[in-house]
Amino acid sequence: MELQEAQQETVTLNNGVTMPLLGLGTFRLRGPENLIQAVDAALECGYRSFDTAFVYRNEGDLGHALHQLLPKYGLSRSDIFITSKLSPADLGPGACDACLKSLTELGCEYLDLYLIHWPGKQGWRSDDARNQMARDESWKALENLYHTGKVKALGVSNYTEAHLAQLLESCSVPPAVLQVECHPRLQQTVLVGWCKQNGVHLQAYSSLGCGDLLRDEEVCKVANIHGRTSSQVLLRWALQQGVGVIPKASTPTRIKENFQVWDFKLSHEEAEMLKGDGTEKRYCWDPSGVA
Numbered sequence: 001m002e003l004q005e006a007q008q009e010t011v012t013l014n015n016g017v018t019m020p021l022l023g024l025g026t027f028r029l030r031g032p033e034n035l036i037q038a039v040d041a042a043l044e045c046g047y048r049s050f051d052t053a054f055v056y057r058n059e060g061d062l063g064h065a066l067h068q069l070l071p072k073y074g075l076s077r078s079d080i081f082i083t084s085k086l087s088p089a090d091l092g093p094g095a096c097d098a099c100l101k102s103l104t105e106l107g108c109e110y111l112d113l114y115l116i117h118w119p120g121k122q123g124w125r126s127d128d129a130r131n132q133m134a135r136d137e138s139w140k141a142l143e144n145l146y147h148t149g150k151v152k153a154l155g156v157s158n159y160t161e162a163h164l165a166q167l168l169e170s171c172s173v174p175p176a177v178l179q180v181e182c183h184p185r186l187q188q189t190v191l192v193g194w195c196k197q198n199g200v201h202l203q204a205y206s207s208l209g210c211g212d213l214l215r216d217e218e219v220c221k222v223a224n225i226h227g228r229t230s231s232q233v234l235l236r237w238a239l240q241q242g243v244g245v246i247p248k249a250s251t252p253t254r255i256k257e258n259f260q261v262w263d264f265k266l267s268h269e270e271a272e273m274l275k276g277d278g279t280e281k282r283y284c285w286d287p288s289g290v291a
């Protein structure tokens, strides 16, 4: 199989690590056959980044698929970027062991990026003041792991500006990435600004509104103007402001479609159109109540 040249942009994180701006999301992608099909299509068209998490229960299948398919494309571990995340159940001093468990599942020597998945501990109330302590303990444990080289970059997910400010006050390794829900209907202007100011890369999840935004009238209008699909327009909207994306798709056709986003640009007016009437819509969980 011929290796397709990966034509895509990357971002240099605040610790010098290079990360592809577009990766394959794998939430709800499960089972060995499904992972092999998705990873095969992704590698073939140029994806070099994969986003998983302990709670997706697919780290083993993803690791196996990569192990099997990298040689087919003449690639090795260092050519790809793997992100995983700390389960909210493991928030606290056990973070280091949880990360090592993910590494074992994936069959990897190191992770390119490890994120704290959620600012609160599973089983605790959102307003429980101990959540902050558990986050701090996790981060300290992960900093130690980072210094061993088992994790090349550290980041957080679903943190608000307040959680981030607390983290910056106490950390010695600042977060390199913030992964949050972000799309034209939840633009996260405050967090985008905060990240720019503090040297943190913002990576969007649910860029397609979990599939819902693909049928949105304004999105379809802009797609028609460019002769593109809704999905390509939504991904382009993020990419052209330097926001990373990790769309999830199951079929090879969709996976390839989502990668063809490098050769067109939305105008300022088109980006404005995508806002719709400006009403915010969140498709996933809201972390603002987590103490």
Ligand SMILES: NC(=O)c1ccc[n+]([C@@H]2O[C@H](COP(=O)([O-])OP(=O)(O)OC[C@H]3O[C@@H](n4cnc5c(N)ncnc54)[C@H](OP(=O)(O)O)[C@@H]3O)[C@@H](O)[C@H]2O)c1
Binding pocket: 024, 025, 026, 027, 028, 051, 052, 117, 157, 158, 179, 180, 204, 205, 206, 207, 208, 209, 210, 211, 212, 214, 229, 231, 246, 247, 248, 249, 250, 251, 254, 255, 257, 258, 284
């Ligand atoms: N950190 C967090 O808390 C968090 C939360 C949510 C997600 N994430 C990460 O972000 C990734 C993406 O988010 P998401 O999975 O919530 O949603 P998403 O990427 O916004 O949307 C995925 C949905 O869109 C459909 N789809 C994808 N490409 C398509 C195309 N070209 N045409 C038509 N339909 C298409 C998929 O269908 P099929 O699958 O049926 O093809 C799936 O139903 C996740 O997989 C995960 O890795 C992280």
